[in-house]
Amino acid sequence: MKKIFIVANWKSNNVESIKWIQQVQSSEKEVIVCPPFTVLFDLKSLIFNHKSSIKLGAQDISPFTMGSYTGEINGEQIKEFAEYVIIGHSERRKYFGESGEMINQKIEQAVNNSLIPIVCVSELDQSVKIKDQIQSLKLKNPEQKIIIAYEPLSAVGSGNPDTPENANEMASLVKKELGDVFVLYGGSVNSENVNSFTTMEYIDGVLVGKSSLNSSEFLKIIQNA
Numbered sequence: 312m313k314k315i316f317i318v319a320n321w322k323s324n325n326v327e328s329i330k331w332i333q334q335v336q337s338s339e340k341e342v343i344v345c346p347p348f349t350v351l352f353d354l355k356s357l358i359f360n361h362k363s364s365i366k367l368g369a370q371d372i373s374p375f376t377m378g379s380y381t382g383e384i385n386g387e388q389i390k391e392f393a394e395y396v397i398i399g400h401s402e403r404r405k406y407f408g409e410s411g412e413m414i415n416q417k418i419e420q421a422v423n424n425s426l427i428p429i430v431c432v433s434e435l436d437q438s439v440k441i442k443d444q445i446q447s448l449k450l451k452n453p454e455q456k457i458i459i460a461y462e463p464l465s466a467v468g469s470g471n472p473d474t475p476e477n478a479n480e481m482a483s484l485v486k487k488e489l490g491d492v493f494v495l496y497g498g499s500v501n502s503e504n505v506n507s508f509t510t511m512e513y514i515d516g517v518l519v520g521k522s523s524l525n526s527s528e529f530l531k532i533i534q535n536a
């Protein structure tokens with residue numbers, strides 16, 4: 312049976328962390344929560360205290376190592392708290408002007424700090440731009456896990472998800488381009504539609520924004536996936 316990843320992206324929202332961790336249970340699925348940076352420390356303690364198997368991820372990473380980069384949180388700092396990091400989310404590309412080159416730098420910083428990058432792409436062209444970077448990192452460490460999240464722009468935060476067939480087709484193309492990577496689907500995933508994506512041959516899980524904020528709904532997503 313394939314491993315299913317369920318990733319919660321809280322974005323810049325406040326969530327009742329204690330209730331969320333108490334309620335959200337994972338079994339055989341890899342559940343990852345990516346809260347705002349300021350909450351990572353508290354969540355790490357909560358997860359430890361509740362003996363939860365939920366993993367932590369950051370929502371972004373500095374493209375640089377430690378140094379004079381005001382406002383940035385670097386990979387060395389993130390790895391104290393998290394195992395995963397989202398890179399190149401469409402909101403970062405749109406509102407913060409992140410370029411393909413910067414995304415490649417971020418992927419490198421993540422991998423250099425043993426973080427698993429969850430790289431968001433909204434079209435095949437964006438996967439082609441990270442191809443060389445990913446292949447050279449994989450050559451250095453063939454065991455390095457890389458996750459790609461396919462998130463079409465029209466589906467993110469809109470309530471209009473892509474069709475599972477189309478998402479599956481994209482996932483298959485991304486795997487053909489990039490080789491051994493996991494591919495998630497993201498964009499308006501909820502407890503009703505999650506299964507139609509996770510049962511697709513080339514889709515290894517989902518990246519969930521809005522529906523991850525409510526712990527009961529997110530628990531249903533995990534159960535139905």
Ligand code: PGA
Pocket residue numbers: 320462466467468469470497498499500518519520521522
């Ligand atoms: P959404 O967000 O589930 O609210 O569409 C997905 C994402 O942005 O990762």
